[in-house]
Amino acid sequence: IGRNIIYLDKATSTNDIAKEMAEKGVPDGLIVIAEEQTKGRGRMGRKWITGKGEALAVSILLRPDIEPNLCPSITSLIALSSVKAIRKVTGFDIMIKWPNDLVLNNRKLGGILTEMTMEGMKVKYIIIGLGLNINQEDFDEDIKNIAVSLKSFSGENFNRRIILSEILNFFERDYEYFKRFGLSYFVEDIKKYSIIFGKEISVIDGYKSVDGTVVDIDKEGGLILKTSDGNLKRIISGDVIMEGL
Ligand code: BTN
Structure with a gap:
């Protein structure tokens, strides 16, 4: 390189x-x-x-x-x-x-x-x-x-x-x-080094938005969110909105 x-x-x-x-x-x-x-x-x-x-x-x-x-x-x-x-x-x-x-x-x-x-x-x-x-x-x-x-x-x-x-x-x-x-x-x-770990965030991808707490980042770099209904959701791309940032 x-x-x-x-x-x-x-x-x-x-x-x-x-x-x-x-x-x-x-x-x-x-x-x-x-x-x-x-x-x-x-x-x-x-x-x-x-x-x-x-x-x-x-x-x-x-x-x-x-x-x-x-x-x-x-x-x-x-x-x-x-x-x-x-x-x-x-x-x-x-x-x-x-x-x-x-x-x-x-x-x-x-x-x-x-x-x-x-x-x-x-x-x-x-x-x-x-x-x-x-x-x-x-x-x-x-x-x-x-x-x-x-x-x-x-x-x-x-x-x-x-x-x-x-x-x-x-x-x-x-x-x-x-x-x-x-x-x-x-x-x-x-x-x-991840600043969003354990935080409550929203992820916006196109017109969809998902809210939840970040509980993991998986082996492919996908974000694992726990939503308010207790389910886990995997997100592969998007824009993160969190308090103060
Ligand atoms: C972002 O945070 O939205 C990504 C910004 C990426 C900017 C870099 S600067 C070098 C390269 N050329 C561009 O036009 N964009 C990227």
């Missing part, structure tokens, strides 16, 4: 550039980094702002030989690799808000947008987009109360290159284990 790097001052969205490259046949492990994104995308059709020189916006192209239903596991995996890496560099208590937000001090430090392209019934490639708030001092009005950067939290500036290379180091190794043993190998760590 990262033997092939495209580094851009300005891009529409690094996920889109990685996708163009993937369609041209560029091999597994390509990385696209941009200092600034003009059309950065978040999950659920939201926009993602990457201002110049302060954040990390990176996409990784993977061509894994896995079933399409395992793609959400890769999101959980890179969330974990990133948490371990940023904890190592900063010492801060970074947490995962299932499935793919990175949280610091109850605010959003970063997010992951994984996009899969199929060929017939098989995964052709996937693109993992990672956006991290590093040295921003303040945020737009609409996200001011929910966003945080390493700098706004601590007052310190961080070296984005060191953070990225640690993330890629952790992810490269974790990805090898994932291919051999699956996500189950990582589930204990994912639970350990």
Whole structure:
């Protein structure tokens, strides 16, 4: 991973550039980094702002030989690799808000947008987009109360290159284990760093919403909720709403 790097001052969205490259046949492990994104995308059709020189916006192209239903596991995996890496560099208590937000001090430090392209019934490639708030001092009005950067939290500036290379180091190794043993190998760590464990939450997926208490995260990264009628419900994707976050 990262033997092939495209580094851009300005891009529409690094996920889109990685996708163009993937369609041209560029091999597994390509990385696209941009200092600034003009059309950065978040999950659920939201926009993602990457201002110049302060954040990390990176996409990784993977061509894994896995079933399409395992793609959400890769999101959980890179969330974990990133948490371990940023904890190592900063010492801060970074947490995962299932499935793919990175949280610091109850605010959003970063997010992951994984996009899969199929060929017939098989995964052709996937693109993992990672956006991290590093040295921003303040945020737009609409996200001011929910966003945080390493700098706004601590007052310190961080070296984005060191953070990225640690993330890629952790992810490269974790990805090898994932291919051999699956996500189950990582589930204990994912639970350990999960901020929603034991909490009462709502999960919104499209037009449906489920409320319950998080009692487990299973071997594929699915969320197990106990609903008010006492039943267990398994959820594989969605947006989590919880108090204060
Ligand atoms: C989210 O929390 O909604 C996911 C945000 C993902 C943002 C990253 S930044 C790099 C890559 N390029 C994009 O356009 N989006 C992802």
